[in-house]
Amino acid sequence: MQRSGLAAATGGEEATILDALPGKEVLIKQTYRPPNYETPINYFDAPFTPNKRFFVRYHNAVIPEVKTSEWRLRIGGDAARMPMELSLEQLRKDFEQVEIAALCLCSGNRRGAFEPPVPGLQWGSGAMGNARWRGVRLKDVLAGAGIDKSALEVSLDGADSGVHKTTPDFVKSLPLAKALDENTLIAFEMNGEPLPHWHGFPTRLIIPGWTATYWIKHLTAVNVISKPFDGFWMKTAYRIPKDRFPSGQFSSQETAADMPITEIVVNSLITSPANGQTLPNAKSIEINGVAWDGGNGIARVDVSTDGGSNWQQATLKQDYGRFSWRQWHWVFEPKRPGACRIMARATSHSGASQPLEPILNPSGYHHNAVQKITIQLV
Ligand SMILES: Nc1nc2c(c(=O)[nH]1)N[C@H]1C(S)=C(S)[C@@H](COP(=O)(O)O)O[C@H]1N2
Ligand SMILES: [Mo]
Numbered sequence: 369m370q371r372s373g374l375a376a377a378t379g380g381e382e383a384t385i386l387d388a389l390p391g392k393e394v395l396i397k398q399t400y401r402p403p404n405y406e407t408p409i410n411y412f413d414a415p416f417t418p419n420k421r422f423f424v425r426y427h428n429a430v431i432p433e434v435k436t437s438e439w440r441l442r443i444g445g446d447a448a449r450m451p452m453e454l455s456l457e458q459l460r461k462d463f464e465q466v467e468i469a470a471l472c473l474c475s476g477n478r479r480g481a482f483e484p485p486v487p488g489l490q491w492g493s494g495a496m497g498n499a500r501w502r503g504v505r506l507k508d509v510l511a512g513a514g515i516d517k518s519a520l521e522v523s524l525d526g527a528d529s530g531v532h533k534t535t536p537d538f539v540k541s542l543p544l545a546k547a548l549d550e551n552t553l554i555a556f557e558m559n560g561e562p563l564p565h566w567h568g569f570p571t572r573l574i575i576p577g578w579t580a581t582y583w584i585k586h587l588t589a590v591n592v593i594s595k596p597f598d599g600f601w602m603k604t605a606y607r608i609p610k611d612r613f614p615s616g617q618f619s620s621q622e623t624a625a626d627m628p629i630t631e632i633v634v635n636s637l638i639t640s641p642a643n644g645q646t647l648p649n650a651k652s653i654e655i656n657g658v659a660w661d662g663g664n665g666i667a668r669v670d671v672s673t674d675g676g677s678n679w680q681q682a683t684l685k686q687d688y689g690r691f692s693w694r695q696w697h698w699v700f701e702p703k704r705p706g707a708c709r710i711m712a713r714a715t716s717h718s719g720a721s722q723p724l725e726p727i728l729n730p731s732g733y734h735h736n737a738v739q740k741i742t743i744q745l746v
Contacts, residue, residue, distance in 0.1 A: 395424070395494075407422065415685070419559055429531050441454045441587060441590065442589045442590070443509065445519075448519075448591070464505070465504055466502070466553065468689065471632070472497050474496060478492065479491045496580075502560075503555030507547070516592070519592045519593070524541065543620060551574075554571050554572075579630070579632055606629050631663070632660065643743075644742065646743070646744040656697045661716040664717040666717070668684070669712060676724075711740050711741075
């Protein structure tokens with residue numbers, strides 16, 4: 369399916385295919401097999417994205433319906449001294465439970481807006497969602513398996529697999545330090561409900577602040593390893609040119625030229641009005657949106673209604689923690705009818721801010737250029 373970059377980026381309805389997976393509301397379909405569905409922008413008006421409206425992303429089409437009674441989490445690897453297996457019951461009962469609000473953001477969100485186009489799913493702005501995730505710390509689980517001095521990375525595998533034997537299984541790895549970060553969770557609840565099937569039932573990884581490629585769903589195996597994991601999804605896919613983005617480190621997976629994508633970059637989205645919308649030339653018009661980054665937290669959002677000459681500071685709404693997106697709004701008093709260009713730019717507590725043009729990279733990741741929408745005032 370082809371969609372024009374601009375329509376995709378702005379959620380314009382041209383040529384979008386709406387469809388519902390079992391148990392989900394209608395979303396924007398990218399592919400059915402494997403299921404890849406994005407959330408329409410108008411659903412981003414709530415602080416947390418309802419589970420039924422949450423985007424779905426899979427690389428491979430064989431997605432088993434996991435049965436709780438049969439599911440086991442296997443912890444092993446050459447740098448785990450005491451390999452072990454846990455049932456869902458043990459995972460829930462034997463470790464302290466924590467809940468974190470965090471944005472789940474696909475690395476390729478807004479890929480469809482890159483010019484020239486980049487191969488890959490032509491996502492608009494809806495390959496993301498904000499949720500409250502409840503689970504246990506990966507570090508607490510790994511402690512039970514005894515981490516050897518030689519440990520370098522932790523690899524993660526889920527129950528899904530490819531249709532053909534040649535399709536590489538979706539396996540990812542994390543640097544040991546990130547796996548042991550207190551915010552890295554094995555989650556079994558999403559927005560207060562058991563993790564839905566499409567989001568990884570019964571458990572998935574949550575790596576707050578890092579793009580969702582590491583958030584392995586239907587988690588079945590965690591391996592503590594002493595060598596860099598060399599699967600396709602680490603060595604070939606999900607890589608970015610080095611030093612082009614203010615990114616975290618992953619030294620065991622870096623080459624002179626590139627490195628795995630890691631931290632989410634600072635970004636924002638205008639959620640209403642919609643691009644192209646016609647509005648009465650009223651006294652005041654409310655502009656709403658969300659802003660996020662990789663965990664420094666959002667310091668400010670500035671809005672321009674004159675094509676970028678003047679910027680006004682928006683009001684940030686409730687803070688749900690540094691890994692959650694932050695809703696913002698701004699009331700604008702239009703001076704005259706006609707076309708009006710609105711732009712929004714977020715700045716994080718690290719001082720990082722969105723560029724005016726996207727930072728080009730071969731796989732079309734991290735699209736965080738300042739968004740421009742046009743509304744008509746009549
Ligand atoms: N098992 C499994 N987990 C996975 C993936 C996958 O293909 N298989 N895709 C990852 C990617 S790239 C993204 S963007 C997120 C999407 O999470 P969601 O489908 O819950 O929105 O899942 C991640 N976890
Ligand atoms: Mo993704």
